[in-house]
Structures are given as structure tokens and as C-alpha cells.
Amino acid sequence: MARQSRGIRGTDVARGAYREVKQSPWPYVIPPIAAVGNLILSGILSLIWGAYAQPTVWEVAWRAALVLGCSAAIVWTTWGVGRARKMELRAASLLMATGSCVGLFVLTFRGWSRDSVLVYLLVMVTASILLATTKLLRGDGTDARANLFGELGERVKELQDVGQTGRPKVVDGRIVTHTEMVPGADFNSLAKPDVRTAIASALDVPPGGVRMVRNRNTPRVGRMEVSPVDMLEHPPAWPGLSAPGGTIGAPIRLAVYQTGAPIPLLLPGNPAAGQNPIGVLLLLGQSGSGKTELQLMLAAEARSRADSEVVYIDGRKGLQLPRAFRDAMHVFIHRADEGERYLDGLIPDVAKRAGQIGGHGHEQWTAGCRRCPPFRVVIVDEASKFVESEDTLVELAESVRSVGVFVLLGIQRATGDRMPTSVRTTVGGVICMGVRDVGEGARVLSEETIEAGADPGWKNRKPGALYAELPGTDPDDWSLPGRTFKPDRDAVIAELVAHLAGTGQSTTTPAAAPAPAPAVPLPRAAAAMPERERAGEDDADDPDADNDPELAPPPVDPECPPDADPYDPITVPVRERIPLDLDPEDGRQYTPTEIRLMVRTTILAAYERGTRQVRPSNFAPLVDKVGDEGLKPPTLSKILGEFCQGPAPLLRRSEDRGVYEILPPQGSPSPALAEAA
Numbered sequence: 166m167a168r169q170s171r172g173i174r175g176t177d178v179a180r181g182a183y184r185e186v187k188q189s190p191w192p193y194v195i196p197p198i199a200a201v202g203n204l205i206l207s208g209i210l211s212l213i214w215g216a217y218a219q220p221t222v223w224e225v226a227w228r229a230a231l232v233l234g235c236s237a238a239i240v241w242t243t244w245g246v247g248r249a250r251k252m253e254l255r256a257a258s259l260l261m262a263t264g265s266c267v268g269l270f271v272l273t274f275r276g277w278s279r280d281s282v283l284v285y286l287l288v289m290v291t292a293s294i295l296l297a298t299t300k301l302l303r304g305d306g307t308d309a310r311a312n313l314f315g316e317l318g319e320r321v322k323e324l325q326d327v328g329q330t331g332r333p334k335v336v337d338g339r340i341v342t343h344t345e346m347v348p349g350a351d352f353n354s355l356a357k358p359d360v361r362t363a364i365a366s367a368l369d370v371p372p373g374g375v376r377m378v379r380n381r382n383t384p385r386v387g388r389m390e391v392s393p394v395d396m397l398e399h400p401p402a403w404p405g406l407s408a409p410g411g412t413i414g415a416p417i418r419l420a421v422y423q424t425g426a427p428i429p430l431l432l433p434g435n436p437a438a439g440q441n442p443i444g445v446l447l448l449l450g451q452s453g454s455g456k457t458e459l460q461l462m463l464a465a466e467a468r469s470r471a472d473s474e475v476v477y478i479d480g481r482k483g484l485q486l487p488r489a490f491r492d493a494m495h496v497f498i499h500r501a502d503e504g505e506r507y508l509d510g511l512i513p514d515v516a517k518r519a520g521q522i523g524g525h526g527h528e529q530w531t532a533g534c535r536r537c538p539p540f541r542v543v544i545v546d547e548a549s550k551f552v553e554s555e556d557t558l559v560e561l562a563e564s565v566r567s568v569g570v571f572v573l574l575g576i577q578r579a580t581g582d583r584m585p586t587s588v589r590t591t592v593g594g595v596i597c598m599g600v601r602d603v604g605e606g607a608r609v610l611s612e613e614t615i616e617a618g619a620d621p622g623w624k625n626r627k628p629g630a631l632y633a634e635l636p637g638t639d640p641d642d643w644s645l646p647g648r649t650f651k652p653d654r655d656a657v658i659a660e661l662v663a664h665l666a667g668t669g670q671s672t673t674t675p676a677a678a679p680a681p682a683p684a685v686p687l688p689r690a691a692a693a694m695p696e697r698e699r700a701g702e703d704d705a706d707d708p709d710a711d712n713d714p715e716l717a718p719p720p721v722d723p724e725c726p727p728d729a730d731p732y733d734p735i736t737v738p739v740r741e742r743i744p745l746d747l748d749p750e751d752g753r754q755y756t757p758t759e760i761r762l763m764v765r766t767t768i769l770a771a772y773e774r775g776t777r778q779v780r781p782s783n784f785a786p787l788v789d790k791v792g793d794e795g796l797k798p799p800t801l802s803k804i805l806g807e808f809c810q811g812p813a814p815l816l817r818r819s820e821d822r823g824v825y826e827i828l829p830p831q832g833s834p835s836p837a838l839a840e841a842a
């Protein structure tokens with residue numbers, strides 16, 4: 166507590182009340198005492214050293230040099246330490262120091278005269294009054310700082326005592342300054358909320374517009390970034406699907422940073438760049454913070470990629486989402502219990518996918534690899550129940566990462582009772598939208614991000630605003646706020662539907678794909694991937710295609726569609742079937758040559774009946790006969806490819822992927838059947 170001075174009391178007329186000057190009286194009496202002491206010192210020095218001591222020239226020279234040196238040190242120090250003070254105080258203290266030194270020098274070496282003593286006393290009294298005035302009139306009578314601005318200004322200036330700032334540069338609309346602390350000081354001390362707020366206030370920029378990004382290699386150095394205007398006040402318009410028809414390996418444009426730069430989301434990772442797949446992403450945001458819009462856009466982006474399958478689970482308000490969107494998803498689940506069943510079945514499915522991926526020598530899902538199963542994107546709108554169970558989450562996060570599965574878990578609250586503390590280290594990435602306060606955000610965001618100035622306490626006042634900690638992004642940018650694009654559901658869905666229609670993918674077929682039963686979620690999703698299915702047919706060119714036992718997804722029998730969701734209407738695609746006159750399955754093993762002969766016979770019989778096109782799914786009865794092992798889909802594709810070759814080909818690839826035209830039979834069989842013939 167501040168001590169109260171005795172004796173210094175005054176009346177504050179404006180307030181009509183007494184006020185007490187707290188703190189010590191010494192700051193007010195020291196200057197005049199020092200001035201008098203300095204006068205006495207100059208008298209003594211003039212008698213023994215200076216004007217009245219009859220010194221030689223040499224003695225005068227070195228004594229004068231000594232006094233000048235001491236004076237220079239005093240003046241320089243006074244100016245230096247006064248840097249963090251108000252200008253008036255700094256000027257008064259400088260006047261005091263300079264006056265003392267000049268007086269000492271003149272009175273010592275020139276001798277005393279009435280004028281010189283009077284001038285000295287006048288200057289020193291003035292300086293003492295100035296010092297006392299600036300100290301007395303700085304506030305309400307306490308010895309605290311004068312007012313808010315004075316205090317803030319001084320605090321900002323005090324920064325210069327602990328560190329040095331470099332020349333500010335303008336980068337992407339931000340003012341960026343390199344800051345180096347004095348040895349022993351910690352740059353993080355500038356990241357404290359009150360220091361950042363003081364700087365924001367002094368510079369008159371929005372709160373949160375000041376970031377302190379420390380250098381990871383040294384605690385002394387960092388950079389201070391000031392964003393003068395909030396560039397996310399008006400979110401940018403949605404620029405359209407980022408790579409329709411491309412691979413899911415290409416980044417998804419999810420949102421933009423305050424700087425205008427895009428925030429990329431890389432789902433499968435990039436082994437070449439040593440970047441891990443994300444696996445599980447946690448999306449935290451309270452109701453109305455903009456989660457659904459983000460999920461919708463992400464789902465549309467993922468669905469527009471050629472090598473992914475999208476599962477959307479919204480057990481709360483799934484049925485409120487537009488029908489066209491629901492139909493466009495490979496799997497759409499709107500019942501909470503079914504969503505849970507689906508998630509339960511996800512982990513057992515991992516081993517199967519791992520077998521498929523590892524079976525051809527890949528350590529993780531690889532973009533562009535035809536033998537890897539489609540990348541699966543699972544978006545779960547309200548997953549708090551799932552997140553609550555730490556074991557399940559850890560198991561999920563660790564297992565899905567490398568097998569080409571991405572799971573987004575959306576949650577509304579991150580309170581202690583709802584979320585284990587280890588969640589942040591378990592999941593591969595985090596997006597934090599508006600939450601109640603910075604403390605809640607700190608449950609998912611890293612300590613460094615919060616320390617650098619991230620404050621997601623927007624609640625639902627700024628929907629779409631977010632902080633993102635994502636693999637593949639610069640950790641220095643994690644404390645940079647971002648915002649999703651201005652919502653335009655109709656445009657997002659219309660563009661997706663147009664893209665799917667353009668690539669020949671029906672948006673009603675996937676809707677028929679039901680929620681997977683526990684432990685068998687994949688086959689149905691795969692069944693709902695016509696494009697991918699067709700892509701597999703092109704494996705005919707791959708000589709190893711049918712040697713790999715782990716290669717193929719289980720065949721889907723068009724005669725026996727998977728169990729349907731009882732709540733969704735079922736639409737089974739109409740497919741023309743070629744009646745095949747084959748004997749029932751007899752359990753015997755068929756040689757490759759026999760199988761090829763049967764395929765040829767089937768094609769010729771179909772041609773005779775007037776059929777001019779075939780596709781692998783037409784040969785399902787043949788699969789029944791020779792068994793799954795004898796005729797996997799890639800093997801069948803390979804055989805059909807062989808029939809396209811040779812001097813007298815039986816088939817020709819149609820422009821429609823996966824469809825073959827039957828050519829008029831010519832006398833000689835294709836080389837594939839030479840042996841059989």
C-alpha cells in the first residue's frame with residue numbers, strides 16, 4: 166500500500182475535497198537540496214581545484230576534462246532513463262542535470278560572481294519547480310500515472326527499455342516489426358493480454374489486432390504484428406469449388422486468414438513433404454458460430470473430388486439440410502443412434518483398409534493410387550458424446566490417420582466435464598470458432614497460439630470467424646484469425662450438383678446408400694462410388710492387378726443390394742442384365758484359360774441376342790459360378806481389356822468409362838484365347 170506523506174496536503178477545488186499526496190516527499194525536495202549541494206561543491210572545488218587555487222594550465226585542462234566527462238555522463242543517463250517518462254518530466258530532469266553540470270563547471274573554473282550565482286540559482290529553482298509540478302499535477306494526488314493515455318503511452322515506451330524494435334514493414338495489410346529483447350528478458354512477457362491491450366489501445370487498433378509471434382529458437386526474439394483494420398469484418402464471397410474432379414490430395418480452400426491468404430486443409434497429408442495425414446479434426450464452436458456452414462462447404466469440396474467418398478452425420482438437424490445436399494453425399498445419416506453405430510464400425514474397418522493399402526506396398530493412403538480404396542471423409546456434426554470418451558477418441562485418431570480416413574468431429578462446448586484434457590494432443594488438427602471465452606478456446610488451441618494473442622471469445626457474434634491449427638500450415642499463423650466464406654448454401658450445392666451431373670454421377674443413388682451396420686461400413690460406401698468403380702475397371706492395363714489378393718474391394722452384387730436405411734426411400738439403379746446360360750456353381754476351380762473362354766462365350770451369346778455393349782457388372786452371374794477368388798473385378802477388367810487387343814478384337818472401349826462395345830465377331834479369336842482355342 167502506498168505510504169501517505171505527512172504535511173503535503175492541498176485542496177482540490179474542482180472536486181471540493183481534500184486530497185493527499187501519497188508516496189514519499191523526497192522526489193519534491195531532492196532537486197532543490199541537490200541544487201544547493203551542487204553550489205556548495207562548486208565553491209569548495211573553486212577554492213582547492215579551480216579559479217582560486219592558482220592551478221597551472223595542465224592542471225586546469227585535466228580537471229576541466231574530468232568535470233566535463235562526469236557532467237556528460239550525468240546528462241546522458243538522465244536523458245536515457247527518462248525515455249519512458251512523460252516528455253515534460255524528461256525535459257525538466259534534463260534541465261536540472263544540465264543546469265547543475267554547467268553551474269558546477271562555470272563556478273569552479275571561472276570563480277563566483279553575483280551574476281553567475283544568481284543565474285545558477287534561477288535555473289535550478291526553475292528546474293526544481295518544473296520537476297515538482299510535473300510530478301504533482303500528473304493525476305488525482307496519488308503517485309500513480311496521470312491518466313489512462315499517459316499510463317498506456319508510458320507502458321508502450323517502457324517496451325523500449327526492455328527491447329528494441331526494428332523498422333516496421335507492411336506485410337499483407339499488417340504492420341510487422343522485428344522485436345529483440347535485451348539479454349535476460351523474455352519476449353513472451355510482451356504477449357501478456359494487458360500489454361497487448363495497452364498496445365492496441367495506444368495504437369488505436371481493434372483488440373486482437375496485436376499479435377506477438379515469438380521466434381522458436383530464442384526466447385529473446387519475436388515479431389510484433391499489428392492489424393490496423395479488421396479485414397474479416399465482411400467475409401469474402403465463396404470463390405467456388407477449389408478443385409472439382411481433382412484428387413482429395415489437393416488442398417481444400419476452407420477459409421481465409423485475416424490477411425486474405427487462404428487457409429488450406431490437407432486431408433491425406435504429403436509423405437514427400439514429411440507431412441502426416443490429419444486423421445481426426447476437432448471443430449469447436451458454440452451454437453450459431455458457423456460450424457454447419459463450414460461442414461457443408463467441406464463436404465461439398467470433398468464430394469467434388471474424384472477419389473473420395475463422403476459420409477455426413479448430423480443426428481440433430483440433418484433433415485433440415487437441403488435435400489439436394491443430402492442426396493449428393495455418398496452416405497447421409499440423420500439419426501443420432503445410427504451415427505453412433507457408424508462411428509463404432511469405423512475402427513474395425515481400419516484393419517480392412519490397412520490390408521488393402523499395405524497389400525500393394527503403400528504405408529499410407531496415397532493420392533492418385535488406383536489400388537488404394539477411396540479416401541473417406543466422415544463429417545460428424547455433434548460428436549460430443551464421442552469426444553467424451555478419451556479411449557475411443559485416441560483409438561480413432563491413431564488408427565484412421567494412415568488408412569485414408571478423415572473424421573471431423575464437431576462439438577459445441579469444450580468444458581472440463583465434456584472433454585478430456587488430452588484431446589488436443591490426440592487429434593491431428595483443430596478449428597476453433599466462436600466460443601464463450603478464451604479459456605474455453607484454450608482447451609483445444611495450443612498454449613502458444615493463445616499466448617500469441619488468439620482470442621476466440623466471439624461467441625456467435627461473428628459467425629464463421631475461426632482459429633485453425635492444421636497440419637501443413639505455418640504454426641506462426643495459428644494465432645491469426647480467419648473466417649469462412651460468406652455463406653451461400655444454394656451456390657455451393659448447385660455447383661456440386663452440376664459437377665456431379667457433369668461427371669455422370671447420379672446424386673440420387675448415393676442417397677440410397679444406407680447407414681453402415683457396425684463393423685461393415687465400407688462396402689456400401691464403395692458401392693455408392695460409381696466413378697471410383699469405373700476407375701477400377703481401367704486396371705486392365707496393370708499386369709499385376711489380379712495378382713494381389715488384398716487388392717479389390719468386395720464385389721457388389723446388383724441383384725443383392727445392401728440393407729437399406731428404413732427411413733430413406735430405396736432407389737436401385739436400373740441396369741440391363743445379359744442373361745447368361747451357365748451351369749450353377751459346382752465348386753470346382755477354373756483355370757484362367759477356362760474363365761476367359763466363358764467370358765468370350767458370354768459376350769458372343771449376348772451379341773447374338775442383339776446386345777452391343779457390356780460392362781463388368783453384367784458378368785456377375787459368372788462370378789457366382791467361378792467364385793470370388795476366381796474372378797475379382799480387376800481380373801474381369803483385365804480380361805475385357807485383353808479382348809480389346811489383337812488382330813481380331815472382340816471388344817472396343819467405349820467413350821463411357823467402364824463400358825465396352827462388342828465388335829462383330831471375326832473368325833480368329835483374340836490372342837488371349839489362342840491357347841484355349
Ligand SMILES: Nc1ncnc2c1ncn2[C@@H]1O[C@H](COP(=O)(O)OP(=O)(O)OP(=O)(O)O)[C@@H](O)[C@H]1O
Binds near residue numbers: 451455
Ligand atoms: N462466414 C460467415 N459470415 C457470415 N455469416 C455466417 C458465416 N458463417 C455462418 N454464418 C451465419 O451464421 C449463422 C449460424 O451459422 P451455422 O448454422 O453454421 O452455425 P452453427 O455453429 O452450426 O450453429 P448450430 O450449432 O446452432 O447449428 C447462419 O445464419 C449463417 O448463415
